[in-house]
Amino acid sequence: MKIDYTLSDDIAVTSTDAARVEKEGYGGAWVGETRHDPFMQCLQAATATASITVGTSIAIAFARTPMTLANLGYDLAQYSEGRFVLGLGSQIKPHIEKRFSMPWSHPAPRMRELLLGIRAIWDSWQNGTKLDFRGDFYTHTLMTPFFTPKPQAFGPPSIYLAGVGPGMTEVAGEAADGFIVHPFTTVRYIEEVTIPALLRGRARAGKDDLEGFTICGPSFVTLGRTEAEMERSVAATKKQIAFYGSTPAYRPVFEMHGWGEVQPELTTLSKQGRWDDMASLITDDILGEFSVVGTPEEVGRGLRAKIGDIYARTTLYDSGGSDQAHWPAVLDAAS
Known part of the structure; x- marks a missing residue:
């Protein structure tokens, strides 16, 4: 299992941070889509590094079309010399419709078609096949020589798809090369649902197993070397778990462990703006299911023991309560 690093949304330090994490021994550098365009950050990270994986975790798929995503992924595969991974996620309806002014409908079937459309476009560019993709949501039938990129030595990038529910997860298994597990998950949920x-x-897709398919994603870590550090880290992680848990779509994860009644309580508190009170509903048992807790060395060994046989790669998801100066020790212990 490789330990990766999630780059911050501070675009002023993307290049220097990417170079640093490569030097420190991380396996990859990932960029989320929050305040800035993740693809531009990935370009900066790719040009500042030589060997590590660079990818989006995640870029918002429904904010774009298959053609725009195909262009971005294909170009970044060349810029990175084959190290780029196109990580995609759906986001939720209000953001797609009200923030991006894009259509929302039937997210799992739409995502399946979007991925297949991207692959059809890449096949046209890389192998010269006629572009004739016709679906219920996307249609791509025009590709003239003036607009056709030349085939490249590295080929198209891998596509990883993020999800939580079974529908989107099935789409990942059928049409993607990997699956990005949401941080709001547990080993039991992964084994019994994902x-x-x-x-x-x-x-x-005519395949019998997960051979050649990558499961990856962020893992909550709650760590410290002193009592005060542990208190801060525990408080921050519980607050983040509570934030995710307030989303009704994530209730099945709670229900699997017998904590279903916690979810509507979190939703109620969130609607009242009582964000600090929400963390009090996250017990130590809940914390232990979602996060690895302990000293940096204990967390490193715990990650390996907990998910090392499931994940091919993970990132350390710290909610802001721990000192990142301790992370190299986690990396060493997990090796």
Whole structure:
């Protein structure tokens, strides 16, 4: 299992941070889509590094079309010399419609078609096949020589898809090269819900197992070397778990462990703006299911033991309560 690093949204330090994490031994550098365009940050990270994976975790798929995503992914594969991964996610309806002014409907079928459309476009560019993709949501039938990129030595990038529910997870198994597990998950949920859904999707693509398919994602870490550090880290992680748990779509994760009643309580408090009170509903048992807790060395060994047989790569998801100066020790212990 490789330990990766999530770059900050401070675009002034993207290049220097990417170079630093490569030197420190991380396996990859990922960029989320929050305040800035993640693809421009990935370009900066790719040009500042030589060997590590660079990818989006995640870029918002429905804010774009298959053609725009195909262009971005294809170009970044060349800029990075084959190290780029196109990580995509759906976001939620209000953001797609009200923030991006883009259509929202049937997210899992739409995502499946979007991924297949991207692959059809890449096949046209890389192999010279006629572009004739016709779907319910996207249609791409025009590709003239003036607008056709030349085939490249590195080929198109891998596509990883993020999801939580079985529907989107099945799409990942069928049409993507990897799955980005949401941080609001547990090992039991992965084993009993996520992996079976991935296998159903793989079966639709004519594949019997997960061979060659990458499971990855952020992992909550709660760490410190002193009592005060641990208190800050525990408080921050519980607050983040509570924030995610307030989303009704994530209730099945709670329900699997018998904590279903916690979710509507979190939603109620969030609607009242009582964000600090929400963390009090996250017990130590809940914390232990979602996060690895302990000293940096204990967290490193715990990550390996907890998800090392499931994830091919993970990032350390710290909620702002721990000192990142301790992270190299986590990396060493997890190796």
